Amino acid sequence: MKANISSFAAGLLFAAGLALAQMTQPSRIIGFLDFFGTWDPTLMFVIGGAVGTYMLMFRIIKGSRQKPVFTEQFQIPTRTDIDKSLVIGAAVFGAGWALGGFCPGPGIVASVSGALPALLFVGTMIIGMYLYDIFQKVTAK
Amino acid sequence: MAEFNWVTALSGGVLIGLASSLFLLTNGKIAGISGIFRGLISFWTGFEPWRFMFIIGLVAGGALFLFIDPNHAFEAVHPRNHIWIVALGGILVGFGARLGSGCTSGHGVCGVGRLSPRSIVSVVSFTASGALTVYLAKEFL
Numbered sequence: 001m002k003a004n005i006s007s008f009a010a011g012l013l014f015a016a017g018l019a020l021a022q023m024t025q026p027s028r029i030i031g032f033l034d035f036f037g038t039w040d041p042t043l044m045f046v047i048g049g050a051v052g053t054y055m056l057m058f059r060i061i062k063g064s065r066q067k068p069v070f071t072e073q074f075q076i077p078t079r080t081d082i083d084k085s086l087v088i089g090a091a092v093f094g095a096g097w098a099l100g101g102f103c104p105g106p107g108i109v110a111s112v113s114g115a116l117p118a119l120l121f122v123g124t125m126i127i128g129m130y131l132y133d134i135f136q137k138v139t140a141k
Numbered sequence: 142m143a144e145f146n147w148v149t150a151l152s153g154g155v156l157i158g159l160a161s162s163l164f165l166l167t168n169g170k171i172a173g174i175s176g177i178f179r180g181l182i183s184f185w186t187g188f189e190p191w192r193f194m195f196i197i198g199l200v201a202g203g204a205l206f207l208f209i210d211p212n213h214a215f216e217a218v219h220p221r222n223h224i225w226i227v228a229l230g231g232i233l234v235g236f237g238a239r240l241g242s243g244c245t246s247g248h249g250v251c252g253v254g255r256l257s258p259r260s261i262v263s264v265v266s267f268t269a270s271g272a273l274t275v276y277l278a279k280e281f282l
Contacts, residue, residue, distance in 0.1 A: 006167035007191040011198020012205070013160035014172065014246075019206040019214035021153020027143060027220040033268070033275040040143075042150045047249060049154020050161070054254030057162035068169030075170050076255070082262050089241020090248070090263040092233050094270030099278065100230025101220055103245040104238060105174040105199065107231070110215055112203030117219040121231040128235020129179050135236070 003070035015109045021046040024110040026101020026117070033098050096128075149213075161251055164195075173247020174199070175238035226282065241266075 022028050023046060031040030067073055097103050102110065102121045110118035161172040168191060181192040206214040221227055238244040241263055243252065248267075252260020 003168050004190050004194045006163065008194040008198040008201070010160045010164035010167070010172060011195040011200075012202045013163065013198075014157055014174075015199040015202020016205065017153045017156030017158075017160060019153075019202065020156060021150050022143070022214065023153070024203070024206075024214050025143070025216040027216060030220050030275055031143075033271040034279070035272050036276060037279065040145060041147075042145055045147050045150035046154035046157065047253075049151045050157040050250045051154075051254045053155050053158025054161050054250055055256075057158065058165065058251075058255050061162065061166050065166075068165070069167045071167075071169045073169060074165075077171065077252075077257065077259075080258055082259060085240050086242060086259055086263060087266050089237050089239070090266035091237070091241075091270040093237030093241055093244060094267030095274045096230040096233025096235075096237055097245070097267060098230075098271040098274035099221070100227045100234065102227075102230065103174075103234060104178055105244075105246050107234075108174070108178070108196065108199050109203040109206075112200055113207055113211060113215040115215060115219070117221070117224065117227045120224060120228055121234075124228045124231025125235035126182055128232040128237075129175075129182065129239055130235075131232065132236050132239035133183075135240075 006070055014105065017050070018106050018109050024106045029101045029103070029106075030098065157246075157250060158254070161246070161254075165251075171247055171251045173243050173251060175235075175244040176242075176247055179239060221282075223282070226278075237267075 018024055022042060028040060028042050032043035100121050104125060107118060107121045107125060111122045164170060164172040177192050177195050180186065180189060181196060243263060248260040248263040253264055
């Protein structure tokens with residue numbers, strides 16, 4: 001129960017950060033990726049603030065605690081191998097990010113405004129995720 | 142281009158970093174939104190309340206900004222003229238995030254924050270692909 005409430009709080013705070021930084025505006029994303037045009041530095045400052053904060057807090061939390069406050073253990077990814085799926089997957093993701101101007105978090109937050117592009121983005125993102133399940137089944141054979 | 146405001150950009154980023162840190166501290170998990178969301182829509186794996194609560198938190202954060210200042214958070218006119226381009230973007234984002242094991246939050250914020258080599262490769266790949274896509278979209282769309 002407590003873990004569910006803290007999960008809600010983290011989501012709420014995350015969305016507030018995205019909205020405050022205007023990451024919910026596709027023109028901010030596309031403007032950042034437009035390195036050869038009128039470049040918008042907003043996203044760089046957002047990522048800088050987020051990564052800097054997390055880097056510091058990650059060290060403090062992992063350095064001072066054996067386990068999380070409300071759950072039994074830390075679940076941190078341990079893989080370090082660089083494979084084709086990682087590189088190609090990120091490239092496909094980046095192309096979609098540039099086309100729609102949304103990534104998953106901001107897309108979900110912006111869909112609350114009721115704007116058709118944001119709602120459509122979330123709907124098609126779900127389709128894309130399901131398509132991967134099919135892709136995985138086909139390639140596993 | 143909308144005016145660049147480094148104060149809201151940086152403080153929004155810090156909020157995102159704090160939200161991810163809170164999630165690590167309380168729940169012990171990486172705040173990767175595509176992964177959290179994917180688990181929620183994979184009905185066959187069983188319902189996990191914390192996933193639902195995180196996403197509801199995102200939605201609540203969006204609703205909060207809709208109430209406080211919708212013009213700051215949300216864009217009235219989407220930068221892409223054709224709605225099918227946004228739809229294609231959504232499919233690529235959904236598929237790519239799964240194939241590449243994460244998105245801008247899981248790899249971009251949390252992964253880079255803990256200096257994971259896989260996440261650094263992911264960020265380089267999706268940023269380069271995004272920049273190329275914006276360049277091509279300006280030429281051909």
